[in-house]
Amino acid sequence: MGVASGPVSFMRVFDVAVEVIKQGGRRRGANMGVLHVSHPDIFGFIEAKTSEGPLRNFNLSVSVPDRFMEDRKIDLINPRTGETVDSVPSREIFKRIVKAAWRSGDPGMIFEDRINRRNPTPSLGRIEATNPCISSDTLIMTSEGPLPVNELEGRAFMAVVNGSEYPSTSGFFKTGYREVFELKTREGYSLKLTHDHPVLVMEDKPVWKAACDLERGDMLVMDSGSSFNSGERFSTFLSLKSNGYEDVYDACVAGANAFNANGFIVHNCGEQPLLPYESCNLGSINLSLMVSASGVNWERLRRTVHTAVHFLDNVIDVNSYPLPEVREMTLKTRKIGLGVMGFADMLIKLGVPYNSGEALGVAERVMSFIEGEARRASSDLAAERGSFPEFSGSMWDKMGFEGMRNATLTTIAPTGSLSIIAGTSSGIEPLFAVSFTRNILGRKFTENNPLFERIARGRLKRDTFEMIISKGTLHGVSGVPGKIRRLFVTAHEIDPVFHVKMQAAFQRHVDNAVSKTVNLPPDASINDAERVFGAAYELGCKGITIYRYGSKMNEVLRFPEYAGSCRDMTCPN
Incomplete structure (x- = not known):
């Protein structure tokens, strides 16, 4: 007849148990704690990880409905009896969540109503995950040393690949419960x-291969600078065997789009919301090539969209599917994800600063055009080849379309590798810098933005140009005309809320997800974090990523040539 001590205390029991029983003596287990905002112990849950140490084997998230963001009273309900024990303003809870996340990275927030609002085929189930990746006990090389995925879930970290550091602002996130395979060399x-x-x-040359496409004898690239191996640059593929089902995770690593996992260099993914066993073919249009002397070349863009939709739909039919369940679900919905890259380069060619109202207008017009033409292309294909099998009762059916070949048409992915191959800016992101150093397989490559070189070389003094190249940004360098300074604004100089506005401008015309990152400097205030959360919800974003650099201990960020504050726009946060 005693009183229950609540969920947090029992979480600590599991946390300690998992800490004692470690895989191989060093790998902790992975636990995810999600508590609905109506639970009476919600405040204790929110603040359970505001100091580092407790619940190290847990990542926490608060599940909230849409009405939570409307500044209403939230009834705290005893889950055993169903009785209301208190009523608290949602604003009070929201402020506690924001403050805790600002301090330590936990808890996250799950918008339970929004997550499935744009599910085009609700009759097939709820969307639960994005494309899955690696297991929770995988060791990732970070600036803090090798850490298991479960310790990096939901918190920012610096991934170390071939000796260079790359930021992952949102950390690892769970992407599904899937069959995993053990790769051995x-x-x-x-x-x-x-x-x-x-x-x-x-x-x-180095190429990316899906694990299932590896052949015995393939030379897998190892991170020769890591402590996982004995300095080998390559390891010989031997086998890939099923190892059962478990939760799998992914992370977005800016600048590298890859990470060191158990010594192997593997790609990150995770931008496509999917139903269980679904797949989606992605492709990106290089917007930098859609600019002519008179502005945006709309006719070229139209032809490219129609060709791309036709191509991606063909890929669905020629694919070899690893499991019958994957084939069945893919053919039921025939999802494709046509996106863009080179948006920042397009703006530069148009003479439009990224952080301007005019740039938001370009984003709206370009993505709205792509959305409309993609729908026309898919509708034309449906008339010729038939609609996707689950069309009846789908979102498209209810919207009055006579037919649609594909359940989804558009996605904006990070396009890290694609934009490198294409020689253009990544996705819809602003320029990270006008110059930077990339480390590939132990070799360093200095890259300068070609548009900056073309425009600036003849208009800037040599000393000014070299100073900008050495810093990677025009900020704080004298002798630069205002037009050039505004045109080559970098990600760190843009107001955080404007990042959200740009994400929202694209999201309004995208079926699936938009990959976009909002970073906060170490001296960002709680109010800064709250502004971004609020803007993301008000502007209709499906999700938002915020991380304040320095909110965790033992974070190492080194600047090879220039040491300044984040307010000086010199730290790649």
Whole structure:
């Protein structure tokens, strides 16, 4: 007849148990704690990780309905009796969540109503995940040393790849419950991952291969600078065998789009919301090539969209599917995700600063045009080949379309590797810098933005140009005309809320997800974080990523040439 001590105390029991029983003596277990905002112990849950140490094996999130964001009273309900024990303004709870996340990275927030609002085929179930990746016990090389995925879930970290550091502002996130396979090499290295996860392989040059496409004898690229191996640059693929089902995770690593997992260099993914067993073919249009002397070349863009939709739909039919369940679900919805890259370069060619109202207008017009033409292309294909099998009762059916070949048409992915190959800016992001150093397989490559070189070389003094190249930004460099300074604004100089506005401008015309990052400097206030959360909800974003650099201990960020504050726009946060 005693009083229950509540969920947090029992979480601590599980946390300690998992801490004692470790896999291989060092790998902790992965626990995810989600509590609905109506639970009487919600405040204790929110503040359970405001100091580092407790619940190290847990990541926490608060589940909230839409009405929570409307400044209403939230009834706290005893889950055992169903009785209301208190009523609290949602604003008070929201402020506590924001403050705790600002301090330590936990808890996150789940918008339970929004997550499935744009599910085009609700009759098939709720969307639960994005494309899955690696297991929770995988060791990731970070600036803090090797850490398991479960310790990096929901918190920012610096990934170390071939000796260079790259930020992951949102950390690892769970992407589903899937079959995992154990990859083994002749030299004794191993990695658990999903069958389709890309792994870097050395052929004539480094190429990405899905794990299921590896052949015995393939030379897998290892991170020779990590402590996971004995300095080997390559390891020989031996086998890939099923290892059962478990939760899998992914992370977005800016600048590298890859990370060191158990010594292997593997690709990150995770931008496509999917139903269980679904797949989606992605492709991106290089917007930088859609600019002519008179402005946006709309006719070229129209032709490209129609060709791309036709191409991506064909890929669905020629694919070899690893499981019958994947084939069945893919053919039921025939989802494709046509996106863009090179948006920042497009703006520069148009003479439009990224952080301007005019740029938001360009974003709206371009993505609205792509959305409309993609729908026309898919509708034309449906008339010729038939609609996707689950069309009846789908979102498209209810909207009055006579037919649609594909359940979804548009996605904006990060396009890290694609934009490198294409020689253009990534996705819809602003320029990270006008110059930077990329470390690939132990070699350093200095890259300068070609548009900046073309425009600035003849208009800036040599000393001014070289100073900008050495810093990577025009901020704080004298002798730069205002037009050039505004045109080559970098990500760190843009107001955080404007990042959200740009994300929202694209999201209004995208079926699936928009990949976009909002970063906060170390001296950002709680109010700054709250503004971004609020703007994301008010502007209709499906999700938002915020991380205040320095909110965790032992974070190492080194500047090779120039040491200044984040307010000086010199830290790649």
